[in-house]
Amino acid sequence: MQVTRQQIVRELINNSAVPQQEYASAYAASNIALCKYWGKRDVELNLPVTSSLSISMSHLGACSKISLCDSAEDHIFLNAVAMSHNTMFYQRLVEFLDLFRPTQDTKFTIDTKTNIPVGAGLASSVCGFAATIKALDALFGWDLEPNELSILARLGSGSACRSIYDGFVLWHAGSAANGLDSFATQLEYDWPDLRVGILLVDGRQKSMTSRDAMQSTVETCRFYKTWPELVTTAIEHTLRALDHKDFWLLGATAEANALAMHALMLATTPPIIYSQAATLDYMQQVWRARSAGLGVFFTQDAGPNLKLLFLASDEARVRELFNEIEVVAPFVPVTENIVCVYE
Ligand code: DP6
Numbered sequence: 001m002q003v004t005r006q007q008i009v010r011e012l013i014n015n016s017a018v019p020q021q022e023y024a025s026a027y028a029a030s031n032i033a034l035c036k037y038w039g040k041r042d043v044e045l046n047l048p049v050t051s052s053l054s055i056s057m058s059h060l061g062a063c064s065k066i067s068l069c070d071s072a073e074d075h076i077f078l079n080a081v082a083m084s085h086n087t088m089f090y091q092r093l094v095e096f097l098d099l100f101r102p103t104q105d106t107k108f109t110i111d112t113k114t115n116i117p118v119g120a121g122l123a124s125s126v127c128g129f130a131a132t133i134k135a136l137d138a139l140f141g142w143d144l145e146p147n148e149l150s151i152l153a154r155l156g157s158g159s160a161c162r163s164i165y166d167g168f169v170l171w172h173a174g175s176a177a178n179g180l181d182s183f184a185t186q187l188e189y190d191w192p193d194l195r196v197g198i199l200l201v202d203g204r205q206k207s208m209t210s211r212d213a214m215q216s217t218v219e220t221c222r223f224y225k226t227w228p229e230l231v232t233t234a235i236e237h238t239l240r241a242l243d244h245k246d247f248w249l250l251g252a253t254a255e256a257n258a259l260a261m262h263a264l265m266l267a268t269t270p271p272i273i274y275s276q277a278a279t280l281d282y283m284q285q286v287w288r289a290r291s292a293g294l295g296v297f298f299t300q301d302a303g304p305n306l307k308l309l310f311l312a313s314d315e316a317r318v319r320e321l322f323n324e325i326e327v328v329a330p331f332v333p334v335t336e337n338i339v340c341v342y343e
Pocket of ligand 1: 037038046123126156159
């Protein structure tokens with residue numbers, strides 16, 4: 001029988017808790033998968049077919065400030081702008097909050113701030129779910145463990161479960177029907193020289209959500225059955241690359257995994273193509289730079305933008321070739337996080 005999201009919430013938290021403070025706020029970084037999550041074994045609980053491995057984007061993320069409000073509906077702000085009810089951001093957040101209301105009449109004010117460049121293909125809603133569950137945990141004093149926060153964030157969006165942590169993160173697919181063994185954990189590796197460059201191709205809202213695209217791939221792509229083994233091998237190679245600080249293995253594995261995911265989409269009915277002409281031009285530029293000896297690789301999610309992987313020692317050369325990139329240093333501590341400053 002289908003386990004519901006509400007049952008999972010009841011399993012993990014005491015929903016009759018009263019707020020411990022007037023408001024609480026929390027930050028969560030966005031994350032980019034090096035080995036992708038693409039396909040669910042359970043749509044209701046966002047349980048994945050495979051494990052996946054990501055890197056968190058340190059200072060690029062979302063902060064969520066939450067309090068109870070005396071009103072008939074939730075008040076949701078994104079970067080100080082009240083979100084209208086017909087936006088996907090509003091609807092998905094309200095649906096997520098529905099899981100955690102002590103009573104049906106409990107309404108929240110959520111002030112989400114994000115510094116993610118608009119349309120960069122780093123969904124602000126994903127780290128928004130992670131930040132919101134951390135803030136709810138603080139507000140109600142549930143005192144949950146990180147893996148429990150990860151399970152609850154997953155109920156909002158699968159990849160949000162990885163945004164509970166910094167650094168390299170592994171989301172264990174798990175096999176239980178209730179998904180209580182499907183959560184992310186932080187990997188004990190750091191790589192201070194690693195850089196991620198966000199290469200914006202088109203910042204407009206994409207035509208198809210990753211949620212719909214992955215479902216359509218699972219249902220209609222005849223090659224989807226090859227995917228689980230591909231990801232398992234990619235994760236093994238990535239872990240080996242992390243063990244040996246082998247950047248070329250890390251980059252080559254991530255790039256091949258992203259291309260394989262897009263190949264599946266191409267073989268989906270109807271075909272799903274997120275790349276634009278400029279995406280392909282950039283890919284070719286990356287390949288040319290690499291054949292000239294530069295250590296640069298790309299990964300791509302459900303959108304036309306690319307994320308470049310390279311080392312600090314090559315940053316100047318990469319910037320010369322792609323002068324419009326925003327560079328993130330995932331392991332360099334950020335002194336001041338302006339995202340979480342509320343007036
Ligand atoms: C391509 O986590 O957005 O970014 O669980 O349906 O909310 P839902 O999907 P979502 O999918 C992310 C897909 C991806 C790959 C990844 O991040 O692993």
